[in-house]
Amino acid sequence: MKIPAPRGHVSATLIDLLLTRGPGREHSYETLNLLVDEALAATPDLLRDEDLQLTLFCLYELHYSGLDGVEDAAEWDPELIRVRARLEAAFEGVLRRTVPVPELPAAESEAVAETLFDLAADDDGPSVSRFIAGKASVEQLREFLILRSVYQLKEADPHSWAIPRLPVGRAKAALIEIQADEYGGGRVERMHSKLFGTTMEGLGLDSGYGYYIDLVPALTLASSNAMSLFGLNRRLRGAIAGHLAAFEMTSSIPNSFYARGFRRHGFSDDVTYYFDEHVEADAVHEQIAARDLAGGLAAAEPELLADIIFGAATVLALDALLGEDQLRAWKAGESALLAPLAHGAPAEPAVSAAAAGTTA
DSSP: OOOOOOOSHHHHHHHHHHHSOSTTOSOOHHHHHHHHHHHHHHOSOGGGOHHHHHHHHHHHHTTTTOOTTOOGGGGGOHHHHHHHHHHHHHHHHHHHHHSOOOOOOOSSHHHHHHHHHHHHHTOOOOOHHHHHHHTOOHHHHHHHHHHHHHHHTTTTHHHHTTGGGSOTTHHHHHHHHHHHHHTGGGOGGGOHHHHHHHHHHHTTOOOSTTTTGGGSOHHHHHHHHHHHHHHHOGGGHHHHHHHHHHHHHTTHHHHHHHHHHHHHTTOOHHHHHHHHHHHHHHHHHHHIIIIIIIHHHHHHOGGGHHHHHHHHHHHHHHHHHHHHHHHHHHHTTOOSSSSOOBTTBOOOOOOOTTTTTTOO
């Protein structure tokens, strides 16, 4: 992924350290740690802190496809891992304090599945999908795709971290079954990330991973960061399993509305195929995810039950916050991006000092 534009002192310092590793660099790890501590102490809202969420996002990207110009060895630099752990602890703490979690069921497959289905059914977050189906303009459809592209262009990767961390058994088999579909069953043209790229291209957008990273707000990065947090920490394997379960269980119906919204503007089946595919696939996946993945894991490792439900609740909570921000902007006739899209290319984001927390 291309190196994103910094959004404050912390991300600027991290990027300088990543690009100038060795003698001659302007900043030190001590400076970075000090800035992180100061920013965490001062930020009024970590989930919407542009500087800190971008910093954590860049640190996570080192474990995926990497950042342009940054050597692969940076992935396991102990100093960078230390910084990431500091940010992770604060981020997890905020999620634990703010995500509403229902009463825990028995650590049995059907009981867990019933709780997850109830959780999904009780979700009263704002419906971006219904807005897109009936009201969104073509420009808002493009913004929707850009916001979703942060995750969708690497779809399944954060959840795949869980595969080697689950015990051999029902949950692991279920996870692999779901992920095999996400990766197209071994056919590159059917990979869901590839299909999403085709949808973006159908609206004149660039489908390169991270191409629009400078336009997406902190809360979008936070949603992606939550998946990486859960997936990259073995102790949180219950949370990543619950996250995927809720993700699959709340996908089928919204995707039918998304497809309707794109067709309303005359886009072809090539553009809507990504959504059409998810309507069918996720209707099957939700049963596997609830009963076999989440329920099977809870039965095999009852000590993970609380995290399974927490991971599922996190999906709904962050989606609600994202939906509120998107719809508020669109209904006011404003862009939901950090800066309006200019002719299909990213414009320069205008991040205020307030938006960047106290570190800008």
